[in-house]
Amino acid sequence: MSSCIWLPATRPRRGRDAVSPGRLLAIAFKEILQVWRDPRSLAIALLMPLMQMVMLGYGVSLDIRHVPLCVFDQENSQTSRAVAQRFVAAGWFAASARLGSDQAVHEAMDRAACIGAAVIPADFSRRLDSTGGSPLQIVFDATDANTTNIAIGYAQGVVALISNQLEARWAAAHGGPATRAGMVDLEPRVWFNEGLESRYFIIPGVVAVILALVGAQLTSLTVSREWERGTMEQLISTPVTPFEVMAGKLLPYFLIGIFDAAFCLLAARFWFAVPFRGDFATLLITTALFLIVVLAIGYLISVRVRSQLGASQVALLVTMLPTTLLSGYTFPIDQMPAPIRALSLMVYPRYFVTILRAVFLKGSGLAGLIGPVLGLVAYAVVVLWLAGRAFHKRLD
Amino acid sequence: MSDSAGPAVLAEGLSKSFGTFTAVDRLDLAIAPGEVVGFIGPNGAGKSTTIRMLSALLRPTAGRARVAGFDVVREANQVRAHIGYMSQTFSLYGSLTVAENLRFFAGIYRVPPAMFEARRRFAIAMAGLEGREDALVSTLAGGWKQRLALGCAILHRPPVLFLDEPTSGVEPEARRLFWELIHRLAAERVTILVSTHYMDEAEYCNRIALIDRSRLVALGSPGTLRRRELGGTLLALPCAPLGAALAALRDAPGVAEAAIFGDRLHVLLAAGGLSADDLPAFLTARGVSSGAARPIDASLEDVFVHLVAGHAAAARA
Ligand SMILES: Nc1ncnc2c1ncn2[C@@H]1O[C@H](COP(=O)(O)OP(=O)(O)OP(=O)(O)O)[C@@H](O)[C@H]1O
Ligand SMILES: [Mg+2]
Numbered sequence: 264m265s266s267c268i269w270l271p272a273t274r275p276r277r278g279r280d281a282v283s284p285g286r287l288l289a290i291a292f293k294e295i296l297q298v299w300r301d302p303r304s305l306a307i308a309l310l311m312p313l314m315q316m317v318m319l320g321y322g323v324s325l326d327i328r329h330v331p332l333c334v335f336d337q338e339n340s341q342t343s344r345a346v347a348q349r350f351v352a353a354g355w356f357a358a359s360a361r362l363g364s365d366q367a368v369h370e371a372m373d374r375a376a377c378i379g380a381a382v383i384p385a386d387f388s389r390r391l392d393s394t395g396g397s398p399l400q401i402v403f404d405a406t407d408a409n410t411t412n413i414a415i416g417y418a419q420g421v422v423a424l425i426s427n428q429l430e431a432r433w434a435a436a437h438g439g440p441a442t443r444a445g446m447v448d449l450e451p452r453v454w455f456n457e458g459l460e461s462r463y464f465i466i467p468g469v470v471a472v473i474l475a476l477v478g479a480q481l482t483s484l485t486v487s488r489e490w491e492r493g494t495m496e497q498l499i500s501t502p503v504t505p506f507e508v509m510a511g512k513l514l515p516y517f518l519i520g521i522f523d524a525a526f527c528l529l530a531a532r533f534w535f536a537v538p539f540r541g542d543f544a545t546l547l548i549t550t551a552l553f554l555i556v557v558l559a560i561g562y563l564i565s566v567r568v569r570s571q572l573g574a575s576q577v578a579l580l581v582t583m584l585p586t587t588l589l590s591g592y593t594f595p596i597d598q599m600p601a602p603i604r605a606l607s608l609m610v611y612p613r614y615f616v617t618i619l620r621a622v623f624l625k626g627s628g629l630a631g632l633i634g635p636v637l638g639l640v641a642y643a644v645v646v647l648w649l650a651g652r653a654f655h656k657r658l659d
Numbered sequence: 660m661s662d663s664a665g666p667a668v669l670a671e672g673l674s675k676s677f678g679t680f681t682a683v684d685r686l687d688l689a690i691a692p693g694e695v696v697g698f699i700g701p702n703g704a705g706k707s708t709t710i711r712m713l714s715a716l717l718r719p720t721a722g723r724a725r726v727a728g729f730d731v732v733r734e735a736n737q738v739r740a741h742i743g744y745m746s747q748t749f750s751l752y753g754s755l756t757v758a759e760n761l762r763f764f765a766g767i768y769r770v771p772p773a774m775f776e777a778r779r780r781f782a783i784a785m786a787g788l789e790g791r792e793d794a795l796v797s798t799l800a801g802g803w804k805q806r807l808a809l810g811c812a813i814l815h816r817p818p819v820l821f822l823d824e825p826t827s828g829v830e831p832e833a834r835r836l837f838w839e840l841i842h843r844l845a846a847e848r849v850t851i852l853v854s855t856h857y858m859d860e861a862e863y864c865n866r867i868a869l870i871d872r873s874r875l876v877a878l879g880s881p882g883t884l885r886r887r888e889l890g891g892t893l894l895a896l897p898c899a900p901l902g903a904a905l906a907a908l909r910d911a912p913g914v915a916e917a918a919i920f921g922d923r924l925h926v927l928l929a930a931g932g933l934s935a936d937d938l939p940a941f942l943t944a945r946g947v948s949s950g951a952a953r954p955i956d957a958s959l960e961d962v963f964v965h966l967v968a969g970h971a972a973a974a975r976a
Binding site: 283285286288289290292293296297300301492493494496497498499500501502503504656657658659 | 677711714715716717718735736739740742744745746748749750751752753754755759762763764765766767768769
């Protein structure tokens with residue numbers, strides 16, 4: 264080095280712990296470079312949403328065969344027996360028992376001897392012959408909502424087949440097409456889980472789970488990585504403020520999170536064909552809120568647990584456990600015991616799952632979602648406050 | 660305040676306990692602006708703990724300290740704005756390039772954009788990394804890493820520098836280069852407290868603070884320490900066999916310490932016992948052949964061995 268340009272010491276500005284956008288951006292930019300060059304973080308940021316979307320998204324629509332089905336044939340005619348046989352013939356259902364009373368149906372379902380019961384009314388063939396149509400009831404135990412969803416789909420398929428055949432027979436006998444579309448009306452009755460909708464119901468929950476998982480995983484590494492590599496000691500020896508560290512570290516992951524959210528939501532809409540009836544602004548605002556909550560939770564864990572492995576495991580626990588168990592993604596909340604229902608109020612993914620379903624399926628806007636949105640806001644405020652306080656610029 | 664004529668670093672009764680263990684015990688230290696003070700002591704003596712308290716990274720359990728005129732507890736962030744710190748473990752970002760690390764720390768220290776380019780060039784030149792601005796820091800060898808870390812730590816031109824073993828694990832040539840940088844900074848009146856395990860580096864300091872078992876046991880210039888701290892005359896005594904000579908001298912009147920140094924003994928004589936001229940006769944009488952005893956300058960190593968041994972004895976008593 265030829266010339267020594269030792270400039271006179273500049274006096275650092277005296278502004279007392281004022282937030283410096285420059286410092287905040289320096290941290291954010293550094294964080295982006297680190298993630299970009301860290302295969303593990305990159306995989307979590309970009310690959311995990313894809314893999315989870317495939318795994319969880321298709322997990323709910325796994326091909327389930329031989330669903331145990333009981334039959335309560337109140338008529339016991341040739342036609343009704345043929346109909347019952349059709350369910351088994353398709354290979355989707357396995358006939359486990361023929362039952363003789365409502366009481367027996369209840370007992371069989373309680374014993375889990377079957378998860379569905381086809382109830383053929385006593386006037387089944389008479390109504391078919393006279394009016395050209397008859398209701399057929401299938402009762403489902405929806406404790407396992409996934410299986411039930413799929414079983415309902417199968418039942419609808421079977422009933423459509425039966426309808427077609429009966430229609431053809433009716434046309435041949437009466438010399439003309441049936442007046443009503445569909446000879447047999449399937450009336451799926453869902454026990455323990457009234458009003459269960461299709462798997463459209465589940466995909467938005469999957470999106471929430473993925474965002475919680477990925478968001479918290481990413482930020483759980485951000486502070487613990489610096490403790491592990493020794494860079495934190497250097498960082499806290501500078502005038503950087505805890506708020507700048509938090510905001511600077513959350514910002515890049517927020518952008519990644521928005522990217523992942525866009526990916527998952529587009530997949531939900533166009534790949535899994537979940538109808539989207541809501542508006543984009545509501546989706547964006549609520550998704551951003553949810554991301555802030557999960558990112559701040561991950562950050563909080565990262566500050567508290569100073570090893571990357573430990574932090575990522577704790578993050579996995581506090582995101583996966585509550586989201587899958589309590590968010591209503593698999594188990595509808597209404598059907599849970601009251602104490603657990605109360606507990607699930609504390610669980611942030613619940614709000615987002617509710618919001619996503621409403622925005623997607625019902626087309627709800629912010630105003631209609633004031634409850635869960637306020638729940639998320641409260642969560643965000645509390646978690647950010649805790650996270651902001653958790654970080655100390657001391658080694659002890 | 661920071662620009663007054665007072666000491667740049669002032670510690671009074673500075674102490675740190677971890678539970679019941681005292682890592683630093685009532686340390687007093689004043690460092691004048693522009694002074695280079697070497698912090699020497701065995702492993703676990705409390706060097707890093709002291710430096711961390713002065714850098715506002717650890718809260719003292721007793722005593723107080725001011726750095727650049729600011730209290731390390733009450734004005735911690737002012738202290739942080741006025742110091743450069745290099746921790747004992749390398750702590751730049753390995754997955755960032757040389758230029759990216761510099762830009763990051765310039766951002767963190769709020770180096771005005773108008774000054775950044777000049778300081779960046781200065782730091783790169785200082786580290787000898789011209790042309791390697793885009794190399795990932797993890798790919799650099801030790802000496803370059805450490806010089807770059809120093810470059811990052813002074814981007815904001817702090818008046819006080821705390822360097823915790825900046826040359827450990829670095830080859831001798833790189834160590835020499837690093838000390839050249841330290842002296843260049845000192846010439847600009849930067850105050851520097853630097854810890855080291857290398858005795859030869861202690862000689863480069865204006866003053867040396869020797870810390871042992873959490874206590875400051877000596878403080879002074881290398882020359883002063885050599886002259887004063889031994890409390891006697893150091894002699895080189897060629898003799899054979901060395902083992903027998905050592906055993907004989909251990910109980911001799913006036914011999915404070917004796918140790919083997921190569922083919923001779925170093926003997927420390929206190930006043931009031933044997934004199935230098937008596938030694939050959941004393942040994943010959945005990946069956947050891949001996950040449951004439953010659954007074955020598957103590958090395959700092961002699962002094963530290965002496966001080967640490969004395970401190971250990973005092974601790975046992
Ligand atoms: N956070 C801590 N908790 C408990 N004990 C600690 C802590 N930090 C340091 N110590 C202990 O305090 C003593 C002094 O440690 P310190 O790191 O200051 O020594 P040092 O002089 O820097 O040693 P070295 O030359 O090995 O770096 C050691 O015994 C160490 O084990
Ligand atoms: Mg140390």
